[in-house]
Amino acid sequence: MPLNKIIQEKRKKIGLTQEQIAEYLGVSTPAVNKWERGATYPDISLLPPLARLLKIDLNTLLCFNEGLSEQEVGRFCKEVIDVIRKNGFDCGFSMGVKKIQEYPNCGFLIHSTALLLDGALIMSGMSAGDKQKYDSKITALYERAAKCEDDRRRNEAVFMLASRYKGRGEYGKAQEMLDLLPERSALDKIKLQADLYIVQNRLDEAAGLLERKLLIEINEIQAILLSLVDIAVKEDKNQAASHIAELSRDAAELFELWDYSSYIAPLQVAIAQENVQDSILLLKSILSAASTLWEIEKSPLYRHISVNGNKGKVGANILPTLLAEIENDPKYGYLHLSAEFKQLLKQYRAKCEKI
Incomplete structure (x- = not known):
């Protein structure tokens, strides 16, 4: 909080007028008024008596250690x-x-x-x-x-x-x-906190903690699987890459993630192989999923989760960004001669304009 606001709020809190502050400090009332408007600042010699008058310390008056909650x-x-x-x-x-x-x-x-x-x-x-x-x-x-x-x-x-x-x-x-970075602690604070909530019958709070933890953990697993796909592709192990990609897709379905998540790893394999037909089929699925909001709370696994205070609204605004990436990233260059690919982009550009 700025100095002028500190002076104004603390003065009002202790019930003094600008005239009284001016009288006690030996300055004019307009001077105090200017301090509170931020037009001027008190003379440095006045800061200690002003702080004492407002019943605060200098650090508080000058916002020296102040942060935000x-x-x-x-x-x-x-x-x-x-x-x-x-x-x-x-x-x-x-x-x-x-x-x-x-x-x-x-x-x-x-x-x-x-x-x-x-x-x-x-x-x-x-x-x-x-x-x-x-x-x-x-x-x-x-x-x-x-x-x-x-x-x-x-x-x-x-x-x-x-x-x-x-x-x-x-x-x-x-x-x-x-x-x-420290190694991950062997003690799971979130699980312990959830167990404490359960014995206190604070079930909504316990479920919310555990559901968020589950969502974080499964997304971390998905990130690991994507990295393993990348490794297999670079090792020229196409069969292994496809197998891991299918595991990623199965995990997304098993843990009821947003449909969008199911297609990321398989698309990564199709791009690496420059497989035009598979890439277009997967892009169709991804773009369709990106056009649909994920209603999280409809899943029994995540029914206590609220995103930004608005349940079930994940996925908004991703479509324009995704389209821009598909159009501009060189890794999709092998698709640029495909009429079906061009038609797909045209279809979703039109959809973006209506959003």
Whole structure:
């Protein structure tokens, strides 16, 4: 909170008028009025008596150690998302940077803003060249968060940096980040917390924790299977790649994931083999799935999960980004001569225009 707001709120809280503050400090009432409007600041010699008068310490008066609560950061992130939707990514990015300048030591804010902007940039549909000017700045935010005192946020930021460096081919830096991360604890806090909720008959809370954990774990398994497909493809082990891809598809169906997840690994194999027919069939399924929201709570496995306070609304806005990738990524180049592929893109471009 800015200095002027601190003075105004604390003055009102203890029931003093601007005139009384001015009288007690030996200044004019207009001077106090200017402090509270942010037009001017108190003289440095007045700060200690002003803090004592307002019954706060200097750190509080000057916001020296002040951060934001998780609730405040959450509200701010929603505001940024709204700004991005209404006014574009650049406006939301500027809003995030300005907030961090106001709270430069709030690791949670810095990391949350970096994650939000990172995701929004991916979904923006910008060209690679346009994304580049923001990408390095988002990396810099992760690097700042990786130095914060909050262990959880620091480790999350370090993990994101490791992933980013790997994606850029900066393998040395990626390894440095990974070496900073602790091994996963053998003690499962989430399971223990859920068991505690169960014995207290707080069943909704227990189920919500366990369902989110299950969703995280199965998505991690899916990520591992995709990496194993990639390895098999690079080893020229096509049969093994196809087998692992089928396991990935079966797992997605078994654990009732979004239909979109079922086709990722098989498509990865079809692309590696440049199999035009299989690729188009799988792209049809993927684009169809991407056009359909995943109603999570309809699955008995995830019926307690709420996404951003709005149950069953996963998958929105992915279609334009997916189309842009299919059209522009060189790995789909072998499909560009196919009339069926061109017709498929045309069909879904038209659908995007109606969204």
